[in-house]
Amino acid sequence: xxxLCLLAFQRGCQTRPVHTAEAEIQPLLNADNGTxxxxxxxxxxxxxxxxxxxxxxxxxxxxxxxxxxxxxxxxASNAKSHAFDGFDVNWEDQNETVSCIHCLQHPSAQEKxxxxxxxxxxxxxxxxxxAFGRVDDGDWSTEKSCVCTWNLDRRGLxxxxxxxxxDVARPVMSLSFHPSQPSLIxxxxxxGEVVVWDTNRTQDLILAQTGMSTxxxxxxxxxxxxxPGPRRGEMVVLSAGSGGRVLLWTVDxxxxxxVLSAGFALIRQQVPHNSALSKNRGSSNVGVTSLALSxxxxxxxxxGSESGLVxxxxxxxxxxxxxxxxxxxxxxxxxAQFSFSPRGGPVHSLHCSPFxxxxxxxxxxxxxxxxxxxxxxxxxxxxxxxxSYVFGVRWSPTRPLLFAAATGQGLVQIFDxxxxxxxxxATLDQLTGGQPVYCLEFNPxxxxxxxxxxxxxxxxxxHLSTELTEQGPRETAKLEQLANEVAE
Amino acid sequence: IATFLGRKLQPRPQNEVEETLxxxxxxxxxxxxxxxxAEGIPIKTTLDNSSTVQYAGLIHQLVMKARSTVRDIxxxxxxxxxxxxxxxxxxMIAPDKDYFLIVIQNPSD
Numbered sequence: 001x002x003x004l005c006l007l008a009f010q011r012g013c014q015t016r017p018v019h020t021a022e023a024e025i026q027p028l029l030n031a032d033n034g035t036x037x038x039x040x041x042x043x044x045x046x047x048x049x050x051x052x053x054x055x056x057x058x059x060x061x062x063x064x065x066x067x068x069x070x071x072x073x074x075x076a077s078n079a080k081s082h083a084f085d086g087f088d089v090n091w092e093d094q095n096e097t098v099s100c101i102h103c104l105q106h107p108s109a110q111e112k113x114x115x116x117x118x119x120x121x122x123x124x125x126x127x128x129x130x131a132f133g134r135v136d137d138g139d140w141s142t143e144k145s146c147v148c149t150w151n152l153d154r155r156g157l158x159x160x161x162x163x164x165x166x167d168v169a170r171p172v173m174s175l176s177f178h179p180s181q182p183s184l185i186x187x188x189x190x191x192g193e194v195v196v197w198d199t200n201r202t203q204d205l206i207l208a209q210t211g212m213s214t215x216x217x218x219x220x221x222x223x224x225x226x227x228p229g230p231r232r233g234e235m236v237v238l239s240a241g242s243g244g245r246v247l248l249w250t251v252d253x254x255x256x257x258x259v260l261s262a263g264f265a266l267i268r269q270q271v272p273h274n275s276a277l278s279k280n281r282g283s284s285n286v287g288v289t290s291l292a293l294s295x296x297x298x299x300x301x302x303x304g305s306e307s308g309l310v311x312x313x314x315x316x317x318x319x320x321x322x323x324x325x326x327x328x329x330x331x332x333x334x335x336a337q338f339s340f341s342p343r344g345g346p347v348h349s350l351h352c353s354p355f356x357x358x359x360x361x362x363x364x365x366x367x368x369x370x371x372x373x374x375x376x377x378x379x380x381x382x383x384x385x386x387x388s389y390v391f392g393v394r395w396s397p398t399r400p401l402l403f404a405a406a407t408g409q410g411l412v413q414i415f416d417x418x419x420x421x422x423x424x425x426a427t428l429d430q431l432t433g434g435q436p437v438y439c440l441e442f443n444p445x446x447x448x449x450x451x452x453x454x455x456x457x458x459x460x461x462x463h464l465s466t467e468l469t470e471q472g473p474r475e476t477a478k479l480e481q482l483a484n485e486v487a488e
Numbered sequence: 489i490a491t492f493l494g495r496k497l498q499p500r501p502q503n504e505v506e507e508t509l510x511x512x513x514x515x516x517x518x519x520x521x522x523x524x525x526a527e528g529i530p531i532k533t534t535l536d537n538s539s540t541v542q543y544a545g546l547i548h549q550l551v552m553k554a555r556s557t558v559r560d561i562x563x564x565x566x567x568x569x570x571x572x573x574x575x576x577x578x579x580m581i582a583p584d585k586d587y588f589l590i591v592i593q594n595p596s597d
Binding site for chain 2: 057058059060061063064065066067068070071072074075076078079081084089473474
């Protein structure tokens with residue numbers, strides 16, 4: 001028999017009484033101070049400033065000692081190796097052919113005989129907007145026209161029915177989507193007005209407009225573009241017209257107005273000339289027919305005129321324009337700094353190369369495409385595009401050596417500067433029965449799409465072959481070589 | 489002669505590091521060299537600031553992933569060298585406990 005004994009103990013404890021005492025303090029002198037760190041992007045990735053004496057990273061010398069031989073050996077054998085010669089990887093489906101995937105039309109505009117004057121892709125690359133107006137002669141100052149948009153990524157895309165039709169009281173000569181807000185479109189009208197539409201609105205789509213005031217252009221606005229404004233993140237609208245004015249407008253959406261913030265006037269007498277000027281003794285204004293912004297230098301822009309001048313201009317030019325003041329709210333300045341060799345007729349389109357800071361291409365009614373360097377007046381290369389007028393030219397956004405030009409014969413000629421021959425690498429027939437092609441734009445997101453606007457009121461969307469969109473090896477180097485050649 | 493605890497102090501060995509980098513840079517087709525520390529922060533570079541920062545951040549992650557892949561397959565194994573060959577150039581990475589050496593080479597130059 002076991003007996004279970006439960007032993008229990010009890011203990012207690014108690015601290016000795018805690019001594020407390022009270023005391024007070026009061027500062028006699030007060031001072032305020034604060035600290036604030038400056039916001040710095042990528043603080044952790046800031047490189048230490050050069051030239052400062054700093055302790056050598058411990059072990060760096062030994063590390064380099066260890067790896068140097070191995071790395072040098074690999075570099076040397078890689079340079080000699082033929083292991084990867086001719087080795088190509090297909091990450092994407094190769095497309096051998098160029099095809100027209102959509103032919104977008106707005107029947108009611110076509111019935112009125114309106115032509116596509118300008119097209120623009122939205123920044124997302126899904127929406128194409130086209131402006132209707134007329135480029136050829138005719139009394140069309142009071143003709144109503146429209147701006148149509150199609151969303152190509154939408155299911156149930158109907159090429160004969162635009163997703164949105166914006167009715168405009170005057171013919172629209174130029175169009176430009178906002179570079180970051182996909183719903184805003186700026187347009188320049190035949191009457192000289194500039195309008196910004198917001199496609200997100202349901203009622204009145206006009207977000208802001210210049211109206212007919214003393215500030216507006218008096219002549220058709222052939223080019224609109226969005227340029228960075230003085231405040232960070234703000235974009236202002238640039239408009240250029242045949243009245244010789246290049247104006248910058250800030251968008252005041254509360255008032256629904258475009259407010260003139262800066263302006264430039266191109267006066268013949270103020271154009272720097274280093275070659276014979278044309279003998280045209282017409283008006284002293286230099287009518288602007290085309291404008292190009294430089295993606296490399298935000299201060300530079302190029303202007304092509306009705307008389308064939310191609311000028312390099314600066315946004316920060318300070319010289320005052322020699323134009324009599326006409327009630328404008330800002331003082332107009334003369335922006336032209338350099339004059340390239342003039343063309344034989346109006347310069348319809350200019351485009352700066354996205355791959356080389358000094359190169360741009362210009363086309364006009366003489367049927368030639370001139371490849372220019374910003375550094376010299378004469379062109380580096382002159383290509384015959386067409387026997388008739390050439391209305392538009394755009395560099396490819398993916399291939400440094402490629403550009404496409406729209407001709408008056410209804411063809412889009414694509415040139416590859418890497419080829420030995422000066423003949424086009426591809427010709428896209430717009431099937432408009434020989435009617436001119438007025439504008440063309442590469443899709444900023446999808447590198448294989450090219451939109452082309454025709455005089456018969458249709459917009460063709462072309463799907464380009466891989467050969468025309470994939471950058472080849474050493475293209476940038478070849479472009480650099482081309483840019484460094486000095487014209488005779 | 490400056491001494492500390494009776495031992496001769498070595499002069500700062502800056503030159504040797506620079507000399508080594510120059511030798512590597514002199515190899516055929518080398519476009520740039522970056523040395524990154526264990527945290528992925530570039531400490532020496534021959535490229536411009538923004539490219540350096542971009543390469544350093546992206547390659548550090550890639551090396552960590554490559555190393556863990558090798559060790560997951562065989563815990564006794566470890567990454568000794570990483571080469572990334574692309575259409576335009578080749579990136580060679582020599583990893584180590586405290587530093588990575590990144591060399592960008594265009595072999596056809």
